[in-house]
Amino acid sequence: MKGFLTNMSDNDNSTRTRKPLGLKRAVDAGEVKQTFSHGRTNKVAVEVKRKRKILKPNEGGSAPAPAPAPEEQKAAPAPAPAPAPKAAPKPAPKPKRPAPSDETPQERVARLQREAEEDRLKLAEEARRREEEAKAKALEEEKQRAEDNRKAEAEAEAAAQKAAEEKAAKPASEEKPAEPEAKEEAKEEAKEAGPEESGDGEEATPAPRRFTPVKRPEPKRTEKKPAADKKAGGKRAAASTESDGGGRGDRRRGGKLTVNKALNEDEGARARSLAALKRAREKERRAHYRGQSQPREKQVRDVVVPEAITVQELANRMAEKGADLVKELFNLGMMVTVNQTIDQDTAELLVDQFGHNVQRVSESDVDIDTTEDVDPEESMKPRPPVVTIMGHVDHGKTSLLDALRGTDVTRGEAGGITQHIGAYQIKTKGGDVITFLDTPGHEAFTEMRARGANVTDIVILVVAADDGLMPQTIEAINHTKAAGVPMIVAINKIDKDEANPQKIRERLLEHEIIVEAMSGDVMDVEVSAKNKIGLDKLLDAINLQAELLELKANPDREADATVIEAKLDKGKGPLATVLVTRGTLKRGDVFVVGTESGRVRALHDDKGRQIKEAGPAMPVEVLGLGGVPRAGDVLTVVENEQRAREVAGYRTEKANEKRTAMPVSNFENMFSALKSEMVEFPVVIKADVQGSVEAIANALAKISNDLIKVRVLHSGVGAITESDVTLAAASGAPIIGFNVRPNSKARQQMEKDKVEMMYYDVIYHLTEEIAKRMAGELGPERIENVVGRAAVKQVFPAGKKDKAAGLLVEEGVIRKGLFARLTRNDVIVSATSIASLRRFKDDVDEVRAGLECGVVLSDTNDIKAGDQLEVFEVEERERVL
Numbered sequence: 048m049k050g051f052l053t054n055m056s057d058n059d060n061s062t063r064t065r066k067p068l069g070l071k072r073a074v075d076a077g078e079v080k081q082t083f084s085h086g087r088t089n090k091v092a093v094e095v096k097r098k099r100k101i102l103k104p105n106e107g108g109s110a111p112a113p114a115p116a117p118e119e120q121k122a123a124p125a126p127a128p129a130p131a132p133k134a135a136p137k138p139a140p141k142p143k144r145p146a147p148s149d150e151t152p153q154e155r156v157a158r159l160q161r162e163a164e165e166d167r168l169k170l171a172e173e174a175r176r177r178e179e180e181a182k183a184k185a186l187e188e189e190k191q192r193a194e195d196n197r198k199a200e201a202e203a204e205a206a207a208q209k210a211a212e213e214k215a216a217k218p219a220s221e222e223k224p225a226e227p228e229a230k231e232e233a234k235e236e237a238k239e240a241g242p243e244e245s246g247d248g249e250e251a252t253p254a255p256r257r258f259t260p261v262k263r264p265e266p267k268r269t270e271k272k273p274a275a276d277k278k279a280g281g282k283r284a285a286a287s288t289e290s291d292g293g294g295r296g297d298r299r300r301g302g303k304l305t306v307n308k309a310l311n312e313d314e315g316a317r318a319r320s321l322a323a324l325k326r327a328r329e330k331e332r333r334a335h336y337r338g339q340s341q342p343r344e345k346q347v348r349d350v351v352v353p354e355a356i357t358v359q360e361l362a363n364r365m366a367e368k369g370a371d372l373v374k375e376l377f378n379l380g381m382m383v384t385v386n387q388t389i390d391q392d393t394a395e396l397l398v399d400q401f402g403h404n405v406q407r408v409s410e411s412d413v414d415i416d417t418t419e420d421v422d423p424e425e426s427m428k429p430r431p432p433v434v435t436i437m438g439h440v441d442h443g444k445t446s447l448l449d450a451l452r453g454t455d456v457t458r459g460e461a462g463g464i465t466q467h468i469g470a471y472q473i474k475t476k477g478g479d480v481i482t483f484l485d486t487p488g489h490e491a492f493t494e495m496r497a498r499g500a501n502v503t504d505i506v507i508l509v510v511a512a513d514d515g516l517m518p519q520t521i522e523a524i525n526h527t528k529a530a531g532v533p534m535i536v537a538i539n540k541i542d543k544d545e546a547n548p549q550k551i552r553e554r555l556l557e558h559e560i561i562v563e564a565m566s567g568d569v570m571d572v573e574v575s576a577k578n579k580i581g582l583d584k585l586l587d588a589i590n591l592q593a594e595l596l597e598l599k600a601n602p603d604r605e606a607d608a609t610v611i612e613a614k615l616d617k618g619k620g621p622l623a624t625v626l627v628t629r630g631t632l633k634r635g636d637v638f639v640v641g642t643e644s645g646r647v648r649a650l651h652d653d654k655g656r657q658i659k660e661a662g663p664a665m666p667v668e669v670l671g672l673g674g675v676p677r678a679g680d681v682l683t684v685v686e687n688e689q690r691a692r693e694v695a696g697y698r699t700e701k702a703n704e705k706r707t708a709m710p711v712s713n714f715e716n717m718f719s720a721l722k723s724e725m726v727e728f729p730v731v732i733k734a735d736v737q738g739s740v741e742a743i744a745n746a747l748a749k750i751s752n753d754l755i756k757v758r759v760l761h762s763g764v765g766a767i768t769e770s771d772v773t774l775a776a777a778s779g780a781p782i783i784g785f786n787v788r789p790n791s792k793a794r795q796q797m798e799k800d801k802v803e804m805m806y807y808d809v810i811y812h813l814t815e816e817i818a819k820r821m822a823g824e825l826g827p828e829r830i831e832n833v834v835g836r837a838a839v840k841q842v843f844p845a846g847k848k849d850k851a852a853g854l855l856v857e858e859g860v861i862r863k864g865l866f867a868r869l870t871r872n873d874v875i876v877s878a879t880s881i882a883s884l885r886r887f888k889d890d891v892d893e894v895r896a897g898l899e900c901g902v903v904l905s906d907t908n909d910i911k912a913g914d915q916l917e918v919f920e921v922e923e924r925e926r927v928l
């Protein structure tokens with residue numbers, strides 16, 4: 048290599064001197080290509096090949112001898128500036144010089160140029176391809192090139208000698224054919240030399256093909272390289288040309304190549320990475336999509352199922368589609384929408400169907416269950432009794448309450464403060480406190496009890512001594528018994544002359560009330576509310592009874608209370624009178640009452656005084672409620688407002704759910720709902736045996752329907768009595784006698800009261816007749832027969848006020864006087880009749896389909912073009928049950 052470098056330097060010197068020589072330069076220009084190709088070894092190889100051509104024939108071993116001389120000469124004239132150094136040493140042009148004629152060398156030069164150009168191009172391609180080859184190969188290639196270069200040097204010399212010999216031996220004309228030979232030889236040489244060397248002449252084409260299968264060079268790279276080279280600038284190019292000569296240059300070249308490669312590789316890498324990224328993303332996307340499209344693994348959820356829930360809410364809790372639930376319900380034979388509420392059982396069924404776990408929510412999870420919160424015995428302290436007064440109308444309940452209030456020692460001192468709330472407490476002379484609920488009457492008592500608010504400890508049954516037991520007295524007795532509350536009988540109005548307390552006591556026996564005076568255990572006190580007689584005795588009796596009851600409550604705890612009454616005060620807002628059942632209610636306490644929550648803003652006692660706290664059995668008015676609760680609601684003090692709101696919210700939700708929860712629609716329910724006004728057919732039944740009574744009652748129940756129902760006022764075995772007649776007369780009911788007859792008194796009474804008597808001995812006849820009577824009660828059936836339909840085409844005034852409708856009869860016939868229904872968008876606008884019917888200004892009786900007419904409708908002028916008129920007859924038929 049070094050030798051080569053020295054040659055180059057020699058050539059350089061020579062070129063400097065011979066620059067002006069254009070032709071030589073042209074000859075050298077063939078070699079210049081090598082420079083074009085950026086001084087890569089490849090170019091050098093081109094020269095080598097040419098030399099090889101000459102080399103191949105080897106025979107001309109003598110040729111090299113003359114070559115050196117002309118070589119130098121030739122090299123000298125070669126004007127090639129930069130490339131010259133390389134070209135110069137090459138032997139190829141040298142033989143041309145000695146050519147006998149000038150033309151031949153020119154031609155040669157031309158050929159050489161062409162060949163060189165072709166070589167250059169091909170070599171360039173090959174070079175690029177080579178560059179593209181794996182880095183691992185690069186070193187080997189470089190080594191090979193280095194060797195080639197060395198060979199080329201030697202060969203060039205040999206070739207030069209040979210050429211000289213040939214030229215010397217052959218005439219100028221023979222030189223031409225010599226060239227192809229040389230080419231062929233060169234080709235062979237090139238083949239032998241290996242792929243790298245094969246960039247010669249036309250033969251170069253197969254070379255790249257040979258490479259192609261090995262590694263397809265990316266065309267881009269080949270293009271980029273020169274570009275990159277250009278960018279590198281002249282300096283670099285010069286440097287590269289310089290570096291071509293030696294191993295260092297090779298290394299550098301390698302380095303350059305590496306740089307290019309690096310560039311290319313970078314680009315390639317970038318391209319690959321982008322593509323790879325895209326592919327990766329696409330793959331990921333597809334995988335994701337596939338993942339989605341794959342059937343999801345069913346997630347089993349614990350679904351909390353309350354007592355009532357909307358379909359949508361249940362769907363949400365199951366994370367299922369509402370429509371799916373509706374579909375499922377439809378399959379179960381229930382027609383519901385997502386907004387409808389279904390009951391717990393249905394909801395559970397759905398949850399099961401969808402494969403989730405049912406989790407029944409118990410009230411205690413959210414709500415407050417005071418029954419579970421039992422106070423320990425040691426915490427219990429005696430509390431005042433709570434007393435309710437019941438009795439028949441005008442027997443003196445209110446009077447007695449007032450009288451008892453008057454006995455209050457504290458009130459007496461205060462000078463008769465009017466009662467402020469619906470309950471009050473009195474302090475007896477003995478210091479005992481008694482709470483009276485000022486809601487007399489068993490209805491209120493029972494209603495409270497029905498709501499679970501059994502706050503009454505003792506019932507005082509007021510019976511007027513002058514009146515005896517009356518229906519409401521008996522009802523009060525029954526209600527008290529049902530409540531299991533002890534009773535004290537207050538025989539009132541004993542001040543009256545006609546008062547007969549003993550008779551009352553006796554009558555009470557009929558109702559299993561045995562008073563103490565009759566050796567029973569029910570205390571009885573004779574009182575006069577009017578004259579304030581026996582009040583102390585009554586209070587004593589109450590206290591005694593309270594003692595027996597051992598009424599106790601824990602006052603040292605958060606309060607529970609029951610709403611006695613509640614109202615909305617314009618100034619104070621919602622107010623509730625509550626009776627503390629246990630604990631102590633204090634100002635500032637946070638509570639929940641029914642569906643309302645609140646904080647105690649103020650407490651008022653029954654006298655309207657502000658108090659700070661209220662203990663067990665004390666009635667107080669509470670201010671600070673969020674809303675008006677209902678009587679019987681339980682007020683519970685809770686730890687904080689959040690809890691109060693939670694409970695109130697839960698109760699509200701539950702109340703709403705219950706209110707909106709509807710039995711699943713079916714036609715039966717639908718129709719029964721429509722028939723709100725049911726007719727009752729009252730009867731009194733008397734039969735010979737109980738079995739008959741029951742059979743008749745059942746048979747009559749069966750002929751009852753949604754429109755009319757048999758109501759048995761009274762039924763019994765035996766003859767029809769006077770009282771049966773009285774009862775039947777009061778209700779306008781017939782008396783059904785089955786195998787029985789009225790006694791004479793009853794018969795007279797029947798005639799007097801004009802009570803209908805129906806005798807039967809066959810139940811079927813009885814039911815048949817009753818059914819007819821019931822049908823008669825309902826009246827004949829109205830059946831509508833539509834006879835025609837017409838469309839309102841236009842509306843025009845008729846007379847001063849009326850409007851007439853221009854009709855086109857579409858179906859049937861329209862007749863004057865018939866009933867008509869005017870509908871607009873299928874909604875009935877008016878039910879009327881055809882008042883007048885005209886056709887072309889003539890009154891007509893009827894107009895048939897397809898014809899136009901004008902009508903005036905009775906009692907309506909609300910007619911618009913586009914309305915539909917339906918005309919119908921009404922037929923009345925005897926009703927059959």
Ligand SMILES: Nc1nc2c(ncn2[C@@H]2O[C@H](COP(=O)(O)OP(=O)(O)OP(=O)(O)O)[C@@H](O)[C@H]2O)c(=O)[nH]1
Binds near residue numbers: 575577
């Ligand atoms: N002579 C006499 N009359 C009385 C007595 N107690 C009540 N009355 C009268 O009986 C009538 C009815 O008394 P109320 O206290 O209104 O009776 P009530 O049971 O509250 O009546 P309602 O509120 O209608 O249920 C009134 O005119 C009273 O004056 C009594 O002890 N002696």
